[in-house]
Amino acid sequence: MAGKRYPWVWDYDIDAQQFDDILAGRLVLYGRLDRDWAAVRLIEYAGYREMMRRIGFADFAREWPRWRRRVRGDKLRQSLDFVAEWIVKKHPEMLVPNPGEKLKADS
Numbered sequence: 001m002a003g004k005r006y007p008w009v010w011d012y013d014i015d016a017q018q019f020d021d022i023l024a025g026r027l028v029l030y031g032r033l034d035r036d037w038a039a040v041r042l043i044e045y046a047g048y049r050e051m052m053r054r055i056g057f058a059d060f061a062r063e064w065p066r067w068r069r070r071v072r073g074d075k076l077r078q079s080l081d082f083v084a085e086w087i088v089k090k091h092p093e094m095l096v097p098n099p100g101e102k103l104k105a106d107s
Helices: 016-023 035-045 048-055 057-068 074-090
Strands: none
Touching (some): 016 048, 035 048, 035 074, 057 074
């Protein structure tokens, strides 16, 4: 791959554009690298701000119950359980997808 690569995808020959397409649900590679894989990769290896910037609060809160079982760290799971619950209970306005919520990877 000649394109830019993200540090959280060091072990696959996937460039940034492919990862962004996988995360957006527009691409599946090797039959198993799908949106769930990309989201869990971000959750486990990117920082919180980067994760939320790319996934978005609404998608995170909606999809967290499915992604949760795939996240390996107990403390990380517990922390993100709190975030998901906080979004749903304290800030339900964040559950409405906002076109500006998820920034493009190049911004």
